Amino acid sequence: MTSGQPRPQLVPYLLLMLAVLSWAGNWVIGRALRFDAPPVAITFWRWAIACALLAPFTYRDLRDRWRHILRSWKILCVLGLLATVFQHIPIYAGLRHTTATNGALLNAASPIFIIFLSVALAREKLSARSVIGSIISLGGVLVVISRGDREVLRALSLNAGDIWVLVATLSWAAYTVCLRWRPAELDHRSLLTLLAAIGVIAAAPLYALEIASGQVLVPNAVSLLGIAYIGVVATVMAYLFWNGGVQQVGPARAGPFMYLMLVFTPILSIIFLGERLQLYHLVGAVLIVAGIYLTTIRGTNVQTT
Numbered sequence: 448m449t450s451g452q453p454r455p456q457l458v459p460y461l462l463l464m465l466a467v468l469s470w471a472g473n474w475v476i477g478r479a480l481r482f483d484a485p486p487v488a489i490t491f492w493r494w495a496i497a498c499a500l501l502a503p504f505t506y507r508d509l510r511d512r513w514r515h516i517l518r519s520w521k522i523l524c525v526l527g528l529l530a531t532v533f534q535h536i537p538i539y540a541g542l543r544h545t546t547a548t549n550g551a552l553l554n555a556a557s558p559i560f561i562i563f564l565s566v567a568l569a570r571e572k573l574s575a576r577s578v579i580g581s582i583i584s585l586g587g588v589l590v591v592i593s594r595g596d597r598e599v600l601r602a603l604s605l606n607a608g609d610i611w612v613l614v615a616t617l618s619w620a621a622y623t624v625c626l627r628w629r630p631a632e633l634d635h636r637s638l639l640t641l642l643a644a645i646g647v648i649a650a651a652p653l654y655a656l657e658i659a660s661g662q663v664l665v666p667n668a669v670s671l672l673g674i675a676y677i678g679v680v681a682t683v684m685a686y687l688f689w690n691g692g693v694q695q696v697g698p699a700r701a702g703p704f705m706y707l708m709l710v711f712t713p714i715l716s717i718i719f720l721g722e723r724l725q726l727y728h729l730v731g732a733v734l735i736v737a738g739i740y741l742t743t744i745r746g747t748n749v750q751t752t
Contacts, residue, residue, distance in 0.1 A: 465688045466689035469685035472680065484539075485663070497683050508634065508636075526629060530622045531642060534615045548724065549592075551708050553591055554615070583734055709736065
């Protein structure tokens with residue numbers, strides 16, 4: 448092995464970093480496409496591309512396990528809707544009105560929503576530390592959506608984009624909690640293929656309605672390259688990078704890499720979108736991360752996977 452090649456023990460960590468960097472790029476490109484591609488169009492083509500890329504590699508496994516698929520069709524439909532239509536349409540709708548930095552910060556609070564839904568849906572029990580951590584993280588969310596201005600909260604004059612992103616974050620949290628009921632016979636790639644197909648089917652009529660309303664995809668270099676990135680890099684490649692890294696180092700070591708989203712997204716947003724990092728971004732990020740640290744890293748009674 449030459450000195451110019453990464454050491455084997457570094458490869459999984461590089462994969463995890465590339466996955467998070469790819470997802471950070473999704474927020475930036477989603478914001479950049481706000482004038483050229485409506486939300487449903489981005490969502491439809493994102494999952495159509497992903498499905499087309501994955502299907503040739505998972506077709507045989509899906510064919511051999513069709514009985515398990517039919518037996519679990521209800522939960523698969525729920526998972527498919529939560530992971531695609533209910534998550535990504537609100538994200539891209541939200542990015543029309545809020546910055547990529549704001550969106551990524553709010554999305555970083557998803558572990559807190561996962562904990563709340565684990566309590567509500569799976570009847571998990573919260574420790575005192577979890578409650579305190581959740582309150583701290585929610586405080587960070589309030590700082591971000593209020594832009595650090597208490598009058599915004601008092602007047603309830605919240606940015607519509609932030610609300611849409613929170614809806615998407617809640618959908619992802621629900622998806623994560625519901626994964627415990629997925630059919631165990633399906634591996635991760637086959638499951639992703641099914642979810643992508645469900646997303647395409649569910650988004651198709653919404654896409655038709657969007658076109659009928661006059662919101663159409665503008666086919667230029669920005670929109671086509673942007674959607675290609677979202678479908679290929681931010682969906683398929685990022686998923687494979689992440690799973691490859693997690694498989695080698697384990698979820699406990701991989702989980703904290705998601706915090707890099709709070710670093711990568713602002714940097715990319717400043718470089719490519721000209722966004723500015725504000726004091727409330729920093730305060731909100733510190734509170735969100737601190738709360739998540741208390742509730743997840745240092746141990747709770749809630750299982751989030």
